[in-house]
Amino acid sequence: MKLAIARDQLRDAIGNVQSVVSTRSTLPMLQYVLMSAKNNSLKLVATDLEVGIECVIECDEMKQEGTVTLPAKKLHEVVNILPQGTIAMTASDSNAVTLTSGVVRYKLMGMPPDDFPKSPDVKRDKSFVLPQALLKEMLKKVSFSISIDPNRINITGLLLALTQSQLRLVSTDGRRLSYARHTLENPPDGDSSYIIPRKTVLELERLLSDEGDVTIYLSDNQIAFEFGNLLVISNLIDAVFPNYEQVVPRGYERKVIAEKELFGVATKRAQVLTTDRYNLVKFEISPGKMVVTTNSPEVGEAKDEFDVEYQGETISIGFNPQFVLDVLKIVDEEKVTLELKDAQSSGLIKPLDNDNYMYVVMPVRL
Incomplete structure (x- = not known):
């Protein structure tokens, strides 16, 4: 391999793929990035065997094609600190790669x-197309409630469901559920569902x-997921996601309309006096008014309305205040609705x- 490439372009490409590189893997090669030079393009690949990212960039000049692997973290540090301009890359038969920019020269040892x-x-065979901005927004609106409990593998990912020409994204940690939907113009044939690992979802949020x-x-x-000069490939979680349609409440008669900012500030003020043992905020709703209180025997009392x-x-009704705040933080609209049945539901x-975004929060016993 012998080529010349813009430093900033190479730096950004390495940054795009290196976040999936495993630092704890027992396989040393998973800490490396594969670089293949062909047809005046350089393709970078990194993987942790669950999710892989490929990025293709154009070279300024290519005198010799070839393939090398280099340690991802060190390569990124080296390229980031090289002078701005063009980097000359030359690989030897011993898996060593020389990177030169001006008078600065590095030599990195690779692996076969x-x-x-x-x-x-x-x-x-089966695909559909979305605007990147829309998918990024939908992921952002639901990813925060994906479970991190390794004992419940079926909810450690995001459900992507194709149902009746709709794309639905659902996440839950067992105590709350987030739901987003969008009607597709050209949906693939048939209803289907897939569970995407949490790590893949977070990578997509970063890259889209x-x-x-x-x-x-x-x-x-x-x-x-193919977009721009990137390809993200991920395994799916082989499990059964909970029946989310049974969890989303329907037909609740008590409907509260609140200013998002006021709702959030009052909840945050009450949260200040909660503890790990008493992580509860009480919401008392009467005609025209909501009173938000907490009463922690170890700390004290707080009230706002x-x-x-x-x-x-x-x-x-009682809620974990952080669950309420997590929802209010990602809602764009100035007003939200809180629909209730009773204190136990x-x-x-x-x-x-x-109605494209909905959030279900389990109550806490008062």
Whole structure:
């Protein structure tokens, strides 16, 4: 391999792929990035065997094609500190790569590229297309409630469901549930569902841009996302996701309309006096008003209140304040609705006049 490439372009490409590099793996090769030079393009590949990222960039000049593997972290540090401009890369038969920019020269030792895990072939039979900005927004609105409990593998990922021409994204940790949906113009044939690992979801949130489209390829055990000069390939979680449609409340009669900012501030003020043992905030709702209180025997009491739109019987319900704040933090609209049945049933929070995003929060016994 012998080529010349812009430093900033190479730095950004390494940054795009290196976050999936495993630092704790027992396989040393998973700490490396595979670099293949061909047809005046340089393809970088990194994987942890669960999710892989490929990035293709154009070279300024290519005198010799070839393939090398280099330690991802060190390579990124080296390229980041090289002078701005063009980097000359030359690989030797001993798996060493020289990077030169001006008078600065580095030599990095690699490993045999044949030892690097082979990228799986992307199955392109079933696919659909979305704007990158839309998918990024939907992921952001639901990813925060993905479980991190290794004993409940079926909810440690995000459900992607294709149902009746709709794309639905659902996550839960067993105590709350987040739901987003979007009607597809050209959906793939048939209803289907897939559980995407949490790490893949977070990588997509990081990599997706606000412009252009993303093509999503689906198969029984794999999902791939192709956008810009990137390809993200991920295994799927082989498990059964909970029946989310049974969890989302329907037809609740008590409906509260609140200013998101006031709701959040009052909840945050009450949260200040909660503890690990008493992580509960009480919401008492009466016509025109919501009173938010906490009473921790070890710390003290707090009370705040604000005006709401509500006509009905007074009801009191307890929630984990962080669960409420997590929802309010990612809602864009200025007003939200809180729908309730009774103090023992889940509450439903959603943006006012927007049913595309819904959040179910389990109550805490008062």
